[in-house]
Amino acid sequence: MRGFDQNGDFPLIFERSKPGRRASRPPRRDDVDVAKLLGEENLRSQPPALPEVSELDLVRHYTQLAHRQFSIDGNFYPLGSCTMKYNPKVHEDAAQLFSDLHPYQDESQVQGALELLHGLQTDLAQLTGMDEVSLQPAAGAHAELAGILIIRNYHKSRGEDEQRRIVIVPDSAHGTNPATAGMAGYEVVEVATGPDGQVDIDSYREALSPRVAAVMLTNPNTMGIFESRIDELSRLAHQVGAQLYYDGANLNAIAGRARPGDMGFDVVHLNLHKTFTTPHGGGGPGAGPVGVKSHLREFLPVPIVRKDGDGYRLDYDLENSIGRVRSFYGNFGNLVRAYAYIKTLGKEGLRDVSAKAVLNSNYMARLVEEAGYRISVDAPIMHEFIAQPPAGIKTVDIAKALLDYGVHPMTVYFPLVVREAMMIEPTETESLETLEEYAELMGKLLREAQDDPEAFREAPHSTPVRRLDEVQAARRPVLRYRPPSEG
């Protein structure tokens, strides 16, 4: 009774709909003459064709949809650069305690919320070695935009905006880095990655000039390697007057052990949905606090939470603020979860996070290597590493075959500079047994691929649907449901 039709297609909620059926009833009023109150000419001619289902139909539908979905709670999810660690349940209870607050309530009515935000700002500044943090941005990429606009306002305040038109990013960078620079009006120059997985210093030197506004780096970088020459990279950037931007995607590797602020970074963003374990929600919401050194304070987005005596207030009065980057005060619900995480772990707990993240990653790299894969860079491994399958075997086929065993694949084909890249990030919350099973499976799949390459390329077999035709999806886009009568 899963409601599949004859083709085995899983129904849409619209296909379970029947006119006149309904689930919830809102508080209603029988006496409302909307045409009189709103004007006949302002009313819609047809009601929207929303689903009409009973509450049990609704529950079955979304419960069955959930069963067609992998998640951290159900499956090992070693997705490199995404830090898919366990999301503690108590954080959900924490967020509930603060869900009934309106952003325009008088500050006297929301002192607890403001105190929490202030505490989080302070702790994140500590952990990153920055002087001030804004919690406003909604996600990592959004924080990048805020950070790059901060840098742009800084150069403008010094009369150098016209001259500084370039942002440097490594060729291994996340796509959001160049996209952000483009969005903020900059020309992007990529620098090469050297054989040791670090920024190639000659290429870097060559790219630097007084035309450079910012250098965006991730450290450990997207190859999973710590940029051990960071002092020099920082000195060279600052020498030409550029600002150094830290993409916090990989902070999990060094939480509590090293700080971007100490490495010379001027602006930092964090992905609270990675290191600070707010859930990913199938793609969001995340949260992306942005922190700066004192010389950039005046450019931060508003508002910032301040402590005034015993109370807390929102400060909108920043001299050269880039302005607002979104409405209200950030993704508050996620900020509560991150706050709960930091308070639970404390300093030692956070150092344990990075210790076990790096331990697990190194252990897993040995096992995956023994299973027949190549570890692509010979350098100390941090919280994640890149593996490559032997020649003739495609990463996509390994990834799809893993699905049949109930594990989520690693990140595939990223970074772009590594052929057949498999980026594996086990995270600290996984046990050695899980890592061992995974590596064993990876070995088994290599043998299957060699024994019967034809059959191997057909995986997965046991998933709710099998390989999907993405070309057809893009060539003839079907982006919403239409009832059969509408063709």
Added chain:
Amino acid sequence: MSYTPHTPEDVRKALEKIGVAQIGELFEHIPAALRDPELDMSPPMDEVELLAHLRELAQKNEPASTLLGGGVRKHYIPSVVSHLAMQSEFVTSYTPYQPEVAQGILQATFEYQTMMSELTGLPVSNASMYDGATAAAEAALLAIRHTGRERVLVSQGMNPEYREVLETYLLPMGFQVGKLGLEDLTTPVAAVGGDVAAVLVQQPNFLGYIEEMEGLARAAREAGALFISVVDPLSLALLKPPGEYGADVAVGDGQSIGNPLSFGGPHFGFMVVREELIRQMPGRLVGETTDVDGRRGYVLTLQAREQHIRRARAKSNICSNHQLMAIMAGIHLSALGPKGLSEAAAASVANAHDLAGALSSAGYEVLTGKRFFNEFVVKLDENAGATSRKLTRRGTSGGIPVPREYGLGEALLLSATELTTGEEISRFVSALNDVAPSARMVAR
């Protein structure tokens, strides 16, 4: 407390395999001067301590009132919505890059896209944006790309916070933002210049009043500009959808359809466009396709617009969106259905009109020169900010002091929802009478 599972034996075993004696050695390639900073943080808490600490903080807050609007409002959300949306498969999954094992998120998103298309009367919805403000800013950028023009016109009736965000996104790029000032509470219809990429108007506007969208859209179209309609999705249960009056793009914040207030976030932004604009659309899109066995399935599609493919030439840098909040809205819309949604909207409208009527009977000047939806402005004889604070101290909602830029003098923006009770209305009116009596009533 800790969420790492390693026993001392596990650590020994892993270190041995790796070939180092201590975990510290794994960090030795980090320059010593950078390692192990002093950190001043509070000691760890166990679960009981954590919850006690958070409850103590939560007790320093007061619950929200339904009379407070200004972009988000406390609406009815059926119990079933959070139970279904917060299933751990939805909450703890990642972006659906492996579609074979992500049909739950993908299909729920496809359904959400369909519902947003139904509500707005436009064909193509993306998978979600961060919030209403950033959706409006991204829509303006879309229009600039599409038309090749560099100036947008924004109605003063668009939420002031949205206008600020729009300026943050557009001004540094050298684009211009012009303002269409309100006249008598709404945006006057006037000819649009040939250099304008888009006209952005909010319906109902920030003060709650209903704009003449048809005329405004026509003026934009005649100038070759896109018309971007900033809408409250709940209002679309009753009001004419953007597709019916010729809007090219509909954007807004989805909080009113199933997201808790949560002190302003996370909610989600939405963007729905005409077919011709698909390739300029920022953000993720879910499309239908078939698998190798011919079964229907869903994938992320048209990804060549996005940052992970197009990098510096992407349409936007957006990566993470607000998927879970959008799925929550899809569940909410399915729970209410077309009838429930319009009942909720109608009750919200009726309660707001009751509140306005009660204030008017008490002698206050309620601005009713134009029709309003579920928010409106009441004028005061005393300072609005001070009055608002006094009301708060009496334990009722303080309303929102109307920003000075609207030139309405001392005035409060008030709202009501389907959750507002008659008792709440009389309590508010009586409190207002105590702290800021109407001069007209006093004179009587």
